[in-house]
Every structure is written in C-alpha cells, then in structure tokens.
Amino acid sequence: MPGLELLKLPFPKVDILGRVVIVTGANNGVGLYTTANLAQLGATVIMACRNLKKAEEARQQVIATVPDSTSRIFVRHLDLSDFSSVKTFATGVMKEWDTVDVLINNAGIVGQKTRETTVDGNEVSFQTNHLSHFLLTNLLLPVLQRSTYPARIVNVASMAAYPLTKLNIDDLNFEKHYPDIFELYPKTKLSNYAFTAELSRRLATSPSLSHISTSTVCPGFVITGLGVNVDEAAITAIREKGGARPGHEGAFSSVYAACSVEAGEAPKGEWRFYDTYAVKQELHPVAKDEEVGRRLWEESRRLVGRFGGEVTL
Numbered sequence: 660m661p662g663l664e665l666l667k668l669p670f671p672k673v674d675i676l677g678r679v680v681i682v683t684g685a686n687n688g689v690g691l692y693t694t695a696n697l698a699q700l701g702a703t704v705i706m707a708c709r710n711l712k713k714a715e716e717a718r719q720q721v722i723a724t725v726p727d728s729t730s731r732i733f734v735r736h737l738d739l740s741d742f743s744s745v746k747t748f749a750t751g752v753m754k755e756w757d758t759v760d761v762l763i764n765n766a767g768i769v770g771q772k773t774r775e776t777t778v779d780g781n782e783v784s785f786q787t788n789h790l791s792h793f794l795l796t797n798l799l800l801p802v803l804q805r806s807t808y809p810a811r812i813v814n815v816a817s818m819a820a821y822p823l824t825k826l827n828i829d830d831l832n833f834e835k836h837y838p839d840i841f842e843l844y845p846k847t848k849l850s851n852y853a854f855t856a857e858l859s860r861r862l863a864t865s866p867s868l869s870h871i872s873t874s875t876v877c878p879g880f881v882i883t884g885l886g887v888n889v890d891e892a893a894i895t896a897i898r899e900k901g902g903a904r905p906g907h908e909g910a911f912s913s914v915y916a917a918c919s920v921e922a923g924e925a926p927k928g929e930w931r932f933y934d935t936y937a938v939k940q941e942l943h944p945v946a947k948d949e950e951v952g953r954r955l956w957e958e959s960r961r962l963v964g965r966f967g968g969e970v971t972l
C-alpha cells in the first residue's frame with residue numbers, strides 16, 4: 660500500500676508523543692493527512708469515522724506511512740448526522756481512555772442540492788458541520804479536563820465563510836430559506852467561528868476547564884473529497900479556476916494548532932484563527948460578537964434535543 664505524503668513542520672512543537680488525539684472525519688482528505696502527521700510525531704490517534712470499512716483502509720494507509728504507529732492508531736465509529744452516535748462514541752472513548760489531549764473537529768460536508776434532514780430533524784450539513792461537533796465537544800469535556808498537555812480543541816472552519824457578515828441565528832436549519840450549496844456551505848462553516856469563540860469564553864470562566872485552549876483553522880483550498888459527491892463538475896471547475904493545492908497541504912494548520920508551542924500559549928479566553936499557512940488572521944466579526952456567540956450556544960443546546968441537558972457549560 661502506498662504511503663501518504665507527510666509535511667515538513669518547521670515550527671517549535673510541544674512533545675505530543677503518547678498524547679491522545681481525536682480526529683473526526685479522519686478517513687479522507689485533511690483529516691487523514693492530519694492523522695498521518697500526528698502519528699509521525701508519536702501521537703495516539705483515534706480516527707472517528709462513519710464508515711468503518713473506509714476507515715480501516717485509511718488506518719492501513721497511515722500505518723504504511725508510519726510503520727511504528729500500528730498500536731497507536733484506532734478507528735472508532737462516529738456518525739455526525741446522528742446525535743445518538745455522537746453520544747455512543749463519546750461514552751466509548753471515556754471508557755477506553757482516561758484522558759484526551761487534543762480534539763480536532765474536522766469532518767465536514769458541502770450539503771445537498773435540496774434540503775435533507777438527519778434522523779434528529781436538522782438540516783444535514785448544519786448538523787454535520789456544527790451541531791454534532793458542538794455536542795461532541797461538550798460530552799468530551801470531562802476527559803479533556805484531565806489532560807496535562809494541556810488540552811486543545813481545534814475546529815476546522817473555512818475562509819469561505821469570511822465574506823459573510825451575519826450568522827442567521829433565526830434560521831440555522833435553513834427552514835425559511837434554503838440556499839444553493841455554494842451559499843449553504845459557508846453559512847454552516849460560519850458557525851464554527853462563533854462556536855469556537857463562545858466555547859473559549861465559557862471555558863475561561865469555568866475554573867476546572869480554563870486550562871483548555873481553543874483555535875479555529877482553515878486548511879486552505881485543497882484537493883480532497885469535499886463536495887465531489889454533490890457536484891463533481893462544478894467542484895472540479897472551481898478547483899481549476901481557484902488553483903487548489905494538493906490535499907496533504909491542508910493538514911498543516913490543524914497540525915500546527917494541535918502541537919505548536921505558540922498555539923498553546925493563547926491567554927485564557929482568547930482563541931486564534933490560523934490560515935492554511937498557520938498564520939494568525941484577524942478574527943471574524945461574528946466571533947467578536949458575544950451576543951451572537953451566546954445565542955448560537957443556546958440555540959445549539961436546544962437543537963441537540965434530548966442531549967441538551969448534557970451541555971453543562
């Protein structure tokens with residue numbers, strides 16, 4: 660089996676050897692390359708994936724790339740379009756591991772041309788890209804809390820959301836207006852910025868959790884599986900026009916946020932946004948708006964339904 664292309668990582672790093680990292684959507688694209696690079700640095704990686712067959716093939720690719728990682732790379736089932744699966748995954752992780760040091764909320768989709776809902780009744784891309792990661796993060800706080808790394812939460816967002824100026828809290832599920840996929844995707848990814856900022860503020864004021872840091876990253880415009888299943892011709896044309904780069908380069912900012920010395924030094928309550936080259940960028944205005952963050956949090960708590968009571972922050 661051919662190995663994966665690894666990155667050069669020319670920045671000061673915290674020793675991640677033996678640390679436990681969860682990567683959602685780790686079987687393809689950015690998540691797969693992130694897994695391989697963290698495995699190369701000695702981390703234990705839990706690949707959180709919805710398709711176990713694809714995930715096991717991806718795990719074998721990681722092992723072919725980093726031969727001594729066989730006993731450190733795990734596949735566990737996680738389907739972000741189903742809150743029960745998120746709960747089962749989190750419960751299982753907390754039984755198997757005492758501590759999780761880094762959570763990388765990476766999985767994402769472009770969304771469908773016509774509105775589709777999950778078993779939980781939410782628009783499928785909004786639940787995948789935001790709501791289920793919101794729930795997962797909250798459920799895993801007890802194991803993240805125990806990390807002495809100290810723990811980091813990395814949310815993979817997208818620069819595609821930067822031109823947007825407003826997060827429409829009154830229609831997060833796109834019930835009133837369902838846009839085309841090129842408008843839908845940035846709208847769901849805008850939530851990643853507001854969520855990270857609000858999470859950071861809430862962690863900072865919780866004495867037992869204030870050591871956990873947060874950041875948002877953008878992988879840049881890279882060639883992965885994103886959107887290909889929805890409209891391959893359009894995605895290919897956009898990539899050619901926009902000069903998309905090879906997929907493996909998309910992992911750089913996630914790996915940087917997971918293990919660079921600098922990313923771990925953010926003062927309490929401050930979160931950072933790293934672009935594709937891991938350069939700190941100006942925060943999106945929605946992230947600075949505390950009222951937007953508070954409302955997104957409360958609405959997300961409501962939309963995770965019967966699991967809302969487990970969101971205690």
Ligand SMILES: NC(=O)c1ccc[n+]([C@@H]2O[C@H](COP(=O)([O-])OP(=O)(O)OC[C@H]3O[C@@H](n4cnc5c(N)ncnc54)[C@H](OP(=O)(O)O)[C@@H]3O)[C@@H](O)[C@H]2O)c1
Binds near residue numbers: 686709738878879
């Ligand atoms: N590619 C880019 O240019 C770009 C730019 C900016 C931001 N991003 C962001 O980068 C992240 C990774 O995307 P990518 O480009 O690597 O795309 P990708 O190659 O399509 O990978 C997405 C991953 O998410 C998984 N996933 C999708 N729905 C899921 C669900 N319901 N439950 C669990 N896992 C699920 C996929 O699993 P399956 O294989 O089973 O579908 C896959 O492993 C996303 O958050 C995306 O928004 C990408």
